[in-house]
Amino acid sequence: MIRKLRVFLQLFMMFFSLVSHNVNAEDSLTTLMQKMQSDTAIKTVYQEIRTLELMDKPWHGSGYMYSIAPDLMIREQLKPQRLLMGIKGEKMFYFDPDKHLHHQGEMNEENPLSLNIAVFKALINADEALLKRMYLIEFSSKPERWLMTLKSKQDSDSGFSIVVSGLSGQAADTIITRQADGDLSEFMLQQHSIGEGVQQTASHLYKELTGE
């Protein structure tokens, strides 16, 4: 009986999560963000493909992203080698376990690096204010998919853009970043799991990331 109840609760949680991230075709950015808002820790699996001018063939990477409300986002790259990146509040962190190398910096409008990273934090933490502070936003929705184009507020004609899209009624599943020099980075996202276990893992990763 208890086992059945637990299975039922898990199914309910999954259903609740999907519902909570559902977006209608008519949704604006605000409603999209409101619906993506979650107090629950979320783990997302991602695939990354980078097409760089200075590399002969595309590069593939994969791993997980974790988000814990209100302001923590961690990306754990597992392939081709393990790397940790994260944002907590306005601080950005980087850790290369192979080289035991820690870096940290401020996420602000003056730091060009912030443009590439803020989008992940904003989407995963459903932080509309951050999006609006960092980017010029164009939001459109069609019956099948919604699409959002982000450009640098400092220099909107630089050629830098981030295109975020998702199935209608669902959270973002693709993020394509085009650098000003033409280099391309595609992220395919899919929610993996939610709940306390995710939160524990993320907390552990955060400690590793900051070297505490």
Added chain:
Amino acid sequence: MNWRKPLFYLLPPILALATVLLVNFKTDLSAFIIAGDNAEEILLASEMQSGTLSRRYLLSVGSNDGTKVANTFVRTLQSQLKAIDGVVDVWSPGQQAKITQTIQQQYGRHGDAFYSLAPKQSLDTLFTADGLEQRAVFLKQALLSPQASMIKKLALQDPLLLTLDGFKSLGGQMQQLAPQNTIYQNLVLETSMAGLDAPAQSRIQTAIDNTFKQLNLSGQYQLEMTGVPIFAVATQTLIQGDITKVSIFSSIALMLLFLLIFRSFTVMLQVFSVLAIVILGSILSTQLIFGYVHGMTVAIGSTLVGICIDYPIHAIAHAQTVHSKQRTAVIAKIWPSMLLGGVTTMIGYVALGISGYPGFQQVAVYAVTGILVSLLLTRFVFPSLMTMDSNKSLKIPLVTSWAFFCQRFRPWILTVLMILLGLSFFGLKSLHWMQDMQELTPELDYLKQKDKQIRSRMTSIEPGRFVLITGNNIEAALQKAEQVYPVLEQLKQTGDLSDYYGLYPWLLSAKQQQLNQRLLQQSLTPDNIALWQQALKQQGLSVKRLGSLDYQPTNTFTYSQILDTPVSQLIDSRVIVGEQQTIIMLWLSDHNPEALQSTLDTKDYTSRAQNLLMIGLALIILVLLIRYKSLFKTIQTLLPAVLAAFLILVVWSFTGEAISFLHLVGFLLVIAICVDYGIFYQENRGGDISLTYQAMAASMLTSALAFGSLITAESTSLRILSGVVAFGVALGFILCPLIIKQQNSQPNN
């Protein structure tokens, strides 16, 4: 008509009026800190007084509940602080974005010139199959890193990423120094006024506090500040308090002592009128020569009262024992002793004046004028003032008995003294120099602790100690610095230096840049290029875009060009460019000073103090030799002073006190004053040794009291001076009857 008397009493108010109207008093410390007699020291002094480093505040904002300070609060504070009148710029030391951009945009073009301080060694390691393969791996990782966009631009100009070679070590340093405590937000604030311009900096500090308070109405955050201007203002407050306290205390104490010894208000009025003329005359002559008078000069100069009072005291002591008509003759008789004593004292002060502190130059002028005025007044004006017929002999208790005791038991006492001195010689080995001049200001320890705390929260490094490298121009200084870097590296390896912060990779001499370019060109052989292309292929990197290694030698990247980039914020406080000299500062973190001094051929500033002491002594000996034409008599006259100084050294060796420059200053003053006692006792021109010794006792007591009153000062420097001189003059006085044997005159009871 005796015109001297009314003129004498009119002089103090006239001089006081002239002082009020004409003298420009300064209290800022900029005039009192190290200056020198050569271009290098003058340049350094000007940098310490008004250079960028001295004009910067480090501000640290923290929250009361330990939570992170909001960025918006700090940004608003930053913009409002910029609006304060006198503030040049305010920035966050953590904002490295512009600097990263400069590395890519400016240094990227000069990667072939800046890659190493030891180019041959670096190129030998790089241009091997393994070396190039590792470089290709590094390039790929960098292109996939969060900094990819910057790396790409760099790689297109510099495929081997040589630019980053120099910055690798810098990255390591920054990594080590990354702030552990991230709950603080830090800002650097630069002012246009000199750091040591305490009144102006005091206004800025009040404005900073007010701006912060207006923004922080909820009281959620707290602001802490450090930097040279903070210390300047605190020191000035300390000095101002000391001047008032010491002046009041020493004046009252001296008056009381004087009344106690001479029991006459008239005599007191006369002597204090002499002192007023001496002090006011000294202030005016200092103004005449320097164009201003420093408050500290007046504070230290007030101790001069203890010396200048000696001459009228001797005059009164002798004149009071004879009829009023004979007084001029008596004073004229003892005047040569006073003159000789005055000259030896002046020598001491002049030696002090050339010690390198501009403030002490003022003190020297102040003292020499004061001694001269006092001597002249005592000889030519004082006799005509003493018109009252009174026969009073000084009767200071124990003085005559001690002289008699010494006379009677001289061989025994001398034997004991010699044994004691012999034993004390062994203790002298434990004498040691004060390694850190900061120990002279423990009263500012609370500021130093706060300074340490705030700096530990900063990512930028501003240690308090540095190696100074001088050259005729920036190129010469840079070339010298590049010879010092390997030595510092060696010290790091031996553990004598934890780290240092030089100008490389930000600045490199033109000579080294050209050498780097030439050696790189020689290494770009077809074989090496083929190896590089193979390494690129293995990593999946584009041979077409990165394989040609087309490094075209560029013009050298000069200091003035670098100053036009955001990097100037990092280096401008470490380079001082003057017309004749350029100084480079290499900042040091924890280190072993002795190892550093022995490895680097450093200039020891304490040796100058020692030399000055020896020169001062030699001059005093010369003057006495000319006077006495006898080496024995000269030595005998000097011995009480020298032994008093030696005994002070013995006390320091037993107490373990570290000797600073200031101790030596006091030491020199003790010798200068005690030589006077030796002269008075040796010459005994009055013919009554008991009276001479009584007069000396009155002089000693006033000197000891004048210097002793400095003990009431908050400033440890003044307290050191107080202890050394008060103890020294008392010793010198006590030793006189023991060392100098009077042949013709027995002390009278």
